[in-house]
Amino acid sequence: MSGLLEIRNLSKSFDATKVINDFSMEVVEGTICCLVGPNGAGKTTTMDLITGRIKPTSGKVFFANDDITAKHEHLIARAGIGRKFQVPAVLRDMSVQQNLEVAFSRQTNPFRNLFKFRKAGLKDKLDEVATLAGLTGRLKERAGILSHGETQWLEIGMVLMQEPRLLLMDEPIAGMTEGEAEKTAQIFKDLRKSATLLVVEHDMGFVREIADVVVVMHMGSLLAQGTIQQIEADRRVRDVYLGEQEAA
């Protein structure tokens, strides 16, 4: 079976520096894949390339067997890819509830939305996600005043509101307490029933907890791929990444 997401021989250079170098990987439907690697390995850049934020120098990205390479961001999102950014990006001047409502984007056509005042299914979904994200009591608050942890939760909530087939999560538990991280792990594992996840995370405890497959990136290339046990036993990974983590 081929993957829901397939990255083939992707390369990206900024001026003369090669940031992604002939990188290939795939994510199988219904699994959680963790993408790890040292700072500057190119993990966020890979997500930028998947979501159309930047265009690759060469190589291709396939989603559900469609070539989505360098398509516009909104078309890739509509195809079913939702993304949480490394630096949490929420709509700061709008209320928490409005953030979640905008993210509920089943209808994206501007003309259809012109005189639409009630979105079918919004209320149930909003209640469900707000409860899951622990934001029920904060719905009327302006998103800009939330704490870092709450902002993380709001953005995760926004991705859930989008109901994507593939969720890209860039460092989702940064700034969360241990309890919150545990809760996030549970949510992600539950999501696996209906969706697929690609998670970038430095916290190896979290990765161990959720990952079906771990992909290690180093200097823009694939270093290793396998189960968490295989990765932790891998000599090269210990040298470039995990060793450095233990020292830190």
Next chain:
Amino acid sequence: MGNLYYNKTAQWAVYVVFFAALGVVPLMVSDSFLLNQFATYGVYGMLALSLSLCWGFGGILNLGQGIAFGLGAYGMAMTMQMQSQTESNPIPPFMLNNSLESLPMLWQPFQSTTLGLILAVAAPTLFCAVFGGIMFRARVSGPFFAIMTLAMLSAFYTIILDRQAYTGGVNGLTPPGSFQFGDFEIDPYSPAAYWVVFGFLMGATFLTKLITQSSFGLVTQAIRDDAERVRFLGYSVAGYETVIYTISGLIAAVAGCCWVMLVQYVSPAQMDVSFSLSIVIWAAIGGRHSLLGSILGAFIIQGAQSYLGDTFLATWLLILGGFFIVVVRFLPNGLASLVEKAFGLFERRDPTSSPAPDGGRPLPAE
């Protein structure tokens, strides 16, 4: 209960009161010249409203709103001009002076009033859709878009000035008769003309208000907040920006038609940079985030200009400029924010209200 300023029911109630007040004006004013003047304020109000939608609500600063207004005005003037031409006298006098022997292609559709009216509104709207579409797709935004609209406005101004045989050049067009709609003649000094403008202003205001409260409005607000983020939610930012810019242009075009109906005159001055800038000033002083504030801004500034402008002939622009600077400096969200602040004080004294109950800064259109 929150700040009453943001209460949707209260907002609609204020709108109803506002239009009821405008509605009784013709019953109180017997001077037909004054009534005609009030009707032109209604046109300026429509323009301020259109800019409030585009700039205040959509976050797209448009320094060339005169394009849609002017094209609408020219379309209407051409229609009215052709209404006064007869079989024996089929082409407008200024064309004869410019040695044109037959009616140019450009003018032919305006022989039909229906077609003329449709074109007067459709042409500027289509222009906005195409120009906006190209600009927003290329992700031109902020000050760069504002400069492009200014450049476009100057281009139109130059063309209209230059193509004298088709446009009347610097003299513009002065249709000799009032507008005929079917069997009705709409005398610009009659209450009927006032009612037409009143109807369009009210219709446009309610339409705009509904748009700001719809799902479309929510997405537009999100785009103003962080356009880059909104793309990743699946919305075409360019699409939404184009639609809002085009609707704004449509309202301005209708305003242009109404204006010519009232004054029976159009010239390149309506596409002059200073006129488009004054639309921006109305909205800025009234409060661009508030539809009603912007309309009132136009009323106040134009009203003051009519009455004080004669007294302070030379210094009027200085007074206006000074006022503008004071408002921008001390009330960046215009006079409407005074009302917001007043209600805010009221709310703080209300012990039952919870802190920041309305998410701080929700729907900004009043």
